[in-house]
Amino acid sequence: xxxxxxxxxxxxxxxxxxxxxxxxxxxPAIALxxxxxxxxxxxxxxxxxxxxxxxxGFRWIGFGVDPRVIIYNxxxxxxxxxxxxxxxxxxxxxxxxxxxARIDRGSAAFHAAALFALWGPERARAFxxxxxxxxxxxxxxxxxxxxxxxxxxxxxxxxxxxxAIGAKREADPIHIFFPDRMSQxxxxxxxxxxxxxxxxxxxxxxxxxxxxxxxxxxxxxxxxDRALITLIPNVPKPDWVPALGAFNVTQLDxxxxxxxxxxxxxxxxxxxPSASPGPPTAR
Numbered sequence: 680x681x682x683x684x685x686x687x688x689x690x691x692x693x694x695x696x697x698x699x700x701x702x703x704x705x706x707p708a709i710a711l712x713x714x715x716x717x718x719x720x721x722x723x724x725x726x727x728x729x730x731x732x733x734x735x736g737f738r739w740i741g742f743g744v745d746p747r748v749i750i751y752n753x754x755x756x757x758x759x760x761x762x763x764x765x766x767x768x769x770x771x772x773x774x775x776x777x778x779x780a781r782i783d784r785g786s787a788a789f790h791a792a793a794l795f796a797l798w799g800p801e802r803a804r805a806f807x808x809x810x811x812x813x814x815x816x817x818x819x820x821x822x823x824x825x826x827x828x829x830x831x832x833x834x835x836x837x838x839x840x841x842x843a844i845g846a847k848r849e850a851d852p853i854h855i856f857f858p859d860r861m862s863q864x865x866x867x868x869x870x871x872x873x874x875x876x877x878x879x880x881x882x883x884x885x886x887x888x889x890x891x892x893x894x895x896x897x898x899x900x901x902x903x904d905r906a907l908i909t910l911i912p913n914v915p916k917p918d919w920v921p922a923l924g925a926f927n928v929t930q931l932d933x934x935x936x937x938x939x940x941x942x943x944x945x946x947x948x949x950x951x952p953s954a955s956p957g958p959p960t961a962r
Contacts, residue, residue, distance in 0.1 A: 684702075684707040684710070685707065685710045685711065685714060688700060688707075688711060688716065688875070689714065689716060692716055692875050692876060692877055693877075695877065695879045696879075697875055697878070698874070698875060698878035698879065698880050698881070698883070698884035698887075699872060699873065699874060699875060699878070699884050699887060699888060700717075700872070700873040700875055701870065701871070701872055701873075702739075702870065702871045702872075702873070703745070703785055703786055703868070703870055704785060704786050704788065704789035704868050704869075704870075704871075705739065705741070705789065705868075705869060705871055705933045705936070705937070706788060706789055706792070706936070706937055706940055708734070708738075708739035708871045708873050709734070709739070709933060709934065709937040710937070711738075711739070711873055711875070712734060712736075712738040712739060712873070715876065716873075716875055716876050717734075717738035717739060717873045717874065717875065717876065718738070718874045718875065718876050718878070719736050719737045719738050720737060720740075720874040720885060720888060721737040721740065722885070722888060722889035722892055723889070723892075724889060724892030724893055724894075724911065725737075725740050725742070725889075725892045727910065727911060727912050728740055728741060728742075728892075728910045729910065731867075731928075731930065731931060731933070732744060732867075732869040732871075732910055733869075733871075734933075738873065739871045739872065739873045740871060740872055740892075741869025741870060741871050741910060742869075742870060742871070742872055742891040742892055742896075742897075742900075742909075742910065743869070743870045743897070743900050743907030743908060743909055743910060744867045744868065744869045744870070744907060744908045744910060744923065745786060745839045745840050745841050745867070745868050745869075745870060745907055745908070746839070746840045746857065746865040746866070746867045746868070746908070746926070746928075747786065747790050747837055747838070747839060747840075747858070747865055747866045747867075747868065748837070748838065748839070748840050748843050748855050748856065748857055748858065748865065749761075749762060749763070749765075749835060749836070749837060749855070749856040749857075749858050750824075750825065750828050750835060750836055750837075750838055750843050750846065750853045750854065750855055750856075751828065751834060751835035751836075751853065751854055751856070752828050752829065752831055752833075752834055752835065752852055752853060753852050753853060753854045754831070754852045755831055755834055756834050756835065758854065761835070761854070761856060762777075762835050762856075763856060763858065763859070763860070764858055764859050764862070765794075765837065765858050765859065766806075766859075768806075768809075768810045768815060768837075769806055769809040769810050769813065773834070773835065774809070774810075774813045774814070774815070775813045775814030775815055776814070776815070776833060776834040776835065777815045777816070777833055777834065777835050777836050777837070778815065778816040778817075778818055778823070778824045778827040778828060778832070778833035778835075778836040779810070779815060779816075779817060779818070779824060779836055779837045780817075780818060780819065780820050780821050780823070780824055780837075780838075781817060781818070781819060781820070781950065781951060782807070782947050782950050783947045783948045783950070785820070785821075786821070786839050786868040787820075787821070787837075788940060788947060789866070789868050789936065789940075790837070790866045790868070791803075791807065791940075791947060792936045792937070792939045792940035792943070792947075793866045793929065793931055793936050793939075794806070794866075795939035795940070795942075795943055796931070796932065796935040796936045796938070796939040797863070797929070797931075800939070800942070800943060803943075804943075804946065807946075807950060811950060811951070811952070815833075816832070816833050816952065817950075817951050817952040821838040821839055821842045822842065824836040824837065824838045824842075825838055825842050825843070825845075825846050825851065825853075828851075828853055829846060829851040829852060829853060837858075839868070840855070840906075840908070840921075841903075841905040841906055841907060842905065843855045844904070844905065844906050844919055844920065845904050845905045847919065848904050848919070849904075857921075857926040857927070859927070859929075860926065860927050861927070862927075863927075863929050864926070864927030864928050864929040864930075865926055865927065865928060865929060866929045866931070867923075867928050867929065869910075870907060872888050872891050874888055892911060894911060894913075894914055897909035897910075897911040897914040898914050898915060898916075901914065901915075901916040901917065901920050902916075902917060906919070906920045908920060908921065908922070908923050910923070
């Protein structure tokens with residue numbers, strides 16, 4: 680969880696053991712910044728990064744993004760009838776037939792907190808209670824979601840795009856869909872870098888931080904089997920990695936998302952499966 684990350688990194692900073700933090704969502708980075716553990720730094724290569732994917736004071740900056748996407752089992756679900764919205768988690772015919780990760784950590788926590796920030800806590804809690812109690816499978820992480828969908832234990836699910844790309848490249852029977860294309864759009868989670876206060880190897884840390892925004896590093900991130908979408912323009916990419924402009928993106932205020940996560944943390948920590956559902960059936 681976010682508090683565990685904060686306490687661990689704080690201890691490492693005080694002991695002079697760490698220089699940089701790499702996070703798979705802004706939540707721990709914002710916590711580090713608010714605790715005074717992040718040093719503002721904006722390398723030249725980071726100048727193109729859009730404001731949604733960085734701190735206003737450059738205490739953390741996203742160097743690649745990983746949208747939350749729908750995957751579905753293409754051997755059991757017809758493309759024309761596949762779910763297209765996260766709202767399908769809570770309504771017929773697809774509610775109760777999905778798998779999704781717990782919402783207390785990582786990008787799943789960022790996604791859930793984004794919905795709390797956008798919808799308000801009353802609507803968001805009602806949605807997540809419906810999702811939790813209507814037969815959907817709540818599993819530990821995105822890897823477990825992927826395995827459940829590939830095995831047909833769930834017909835569909837929500838995971839990060841990098842996991843979905845890995846599944847496709849390993850020939851899992853899935854298709855990928857960006858959710859809510861005509862409405863809210865996909866929640867896009869940045870992977871972020873933080874230069875930590877009191878870094879014992881400050882110059883080397885600044886050099887590594889800057890390298891994350893170099894064209895070569897951006898290209899390597901896109902060529903990986905668990906590819907991220909780069910925020911650096913004009914970087915060649917393989918066909919299986921979409922451009923950031925190819926889908927609708929949910930517009931977010933990251934500080935509001937972090938506030939929503941902190942305000943509702945007990946709920947996020949307690950949220951989990953209500954029962955063990957049986958195998959789903961397609962309609």
